[in-house]
Amino acid sequence: MISKHLCPCCSLPLLRHISCHRIYWFCNYCHQEMPILDRVVETNWASELGIRQVSEYQRCLSRWWSAEKLGSHLEALDSCDRLTQLANRHGFDLYLDQEWRRMARDQAPLSLILCDIDFFKTYNDTYGQEASDQCLQHVAVAIAAAVKRPADLVAHYEGEKFAIILPNTHAQGAVHVAEQIRSQVSTLKIAQTHSPLSQYLTLSLGVASMIPSYEYSPGMLMTAATQALEGAKVQGRDQVILHEQLLRQTQLVEL
Template sequence: MMGNLNHIEETPLILIADDDETIRVLLRRVMEQEGYRVAEASDGTTCLESFARLQPNIILLDARMPGIDGFSCCLQLQSLPGGDRTPILIVTSLEDRASVDQAFQAGASDFITKPIQIAVLRHRVRRLLKTGKVVDELRRQTEREQLLRTLLLRQMRESPSLDEVLNTTVSEVRHFLEADRVVIYKFSYSKDAVVVSEAVQPMLPSLQQTIAYANWFAEKRELYNRGHVVSTPDLNQADLPLSMIKFLQQAQVQAALEVPILLEDSLWGLLVAHQCTQPRQWFPFEIDALEQLAGQVALTIRHTILYENLHKLTQRLHLLATLDGLTQLANRRRFNEYLQQEWRRGAREQTHLSLILCDIDFFKGYNDSYGHQAGDECLKQVALAISQATRRPADLVARYGGEEFAVILPNTSVEGALYVAEEIRIKVKALGIQHDTSSVDRSITLSLGVAGIVPHHDTSPVTLITAADQALYRAKLEGRDRVVLQAHAEI
């Protein structure tokens, strides 16, 4: 994007394309007297090759050359990378209106006639170089604005990820500046800084997982806090702490541009560009672009923090709305949601879905004898034991009623569900919670009903619940403290 930046940094390069050696010598001498660098081409083909290789600032192109003439060459130059931005001065012996029109139609910026008037040539070249610089500056301004728009659009997307935004920012900035490395530092409470995002040239060392210590920024921190940019064209001449110099040498940094990222008037971090191949003068438009980007990054960080806090609050509210306050299991609402979800999935994938309904035997008598506080503690211990018997993340344990619990087992056959149910029964009984008023055992026990089905779209989860409830009813009728399976034929 910044291929013509060298036009400003270095002495302008003039490409002279003319088959007349005498003319080329004359033009070279004049241009070199003006302080320009000069390259030559003796025909149109060589001119095209030289342009692609050298990327000159301006081309002096003879209209009449063997092979590819000046007009055709000018036209072809427009299709080469950078050709449409490079001024072309056609040198011609023709002054008729048709030739002038042909020159401009081919893409020429201006023309000059033979015999060449040196003063006119010098003036035209200076004017075209100045115009080229203005065009380059406008183009870079447009690119900068486009970059800002692109990043802003990314940041305005629904539910933006901060990591994604930061990674996009460093990548776009490195491309925009043609820098060797761009990083975003985040300051910690200790005022040390860590790299949270990086875009770096291959073969250069990465700064990820490295720490920039607080004392390195001590002298500049007040500047950062006021939003000032720190531009260092040559780090070899900078007055920096010795430890920081060693760190930058290891990172092969020779020039740096540091732009603060301020969040609510406090320093959050830095947007930093590194040049590693050579010292570099940072231009005002580059500094301005990074300042604007740092402001956009700060807005995004604020937006992301607000979004993440809102998301956490929403999740917390949803959790509270679907959680049983006493046992911390899923509540009846969550049970219904999850059963519907797994029913649809089972119908779609034609997989087994099993359900276990559990009931604490003679729990009313336990409450009456030991009190509601003891009853609540009993429910919590039973809930924990049931949860420990279900090991898969997809299994859901819910409080189904007062002393009733339910276990949804996706992708589980009735054989598997029977195994889980028996393990639940054994674990609860092993708790040894005293229950002297029970007619089954002197400790808390469970009755469990099991049912399983492969769901179909033309049935509903009520079918499965009814079957498990019937099995639970039979378990109670048959003496409690047992597991009963509802036969497939009855579902």
């Protein structure tokens, strides 16, 4: 049975398994088991878990898991953004490093999308913190809806910035995903009355793509995506810009 509960690591729906001995949740992608806890069974347990509950949570889990599995799960919680239920910056960094090494080994393309909500400070000043948090949650859902594959990662990087890691994806495919994200957020029609750009919330997106190499670090891809994002802002916002120079360098390496 698929539930509304989401895995804190990959944000995919958990599956409920019932056996003669116990009931537990299972992530088909991360292959992690998560027992049902009475205090959080009717809510999204990852979002409801507070700091004061952690020690009690550990005691409950220790009855089910080995120390190795417990440590792995707590690391997953540390990689989850509690506001949006996406990966946080820590989770993003871990996954980018992992996929960089994997794509370098396979000599396959790795793409990265960075996106900022346009004039989000103006939005926050106009509508307040609570509305801003709700706005981030709505945008997170819209972005996740546009990113289809289980291997792709959507992260709330910081503030109004989101990041999407796309393994085995060429530049053209990444640009297509970025345009889908921009379209999904546009259909939300979140009012932004004081924006100098539009009456509705918009996104600026930067895309970078390359075949990773052991000679370089993931920072090269991150820098290129950041430059592309800044280019989108300079050219008027509410658009997708691809880092062409990095793409040409990658094509030369392929030749």
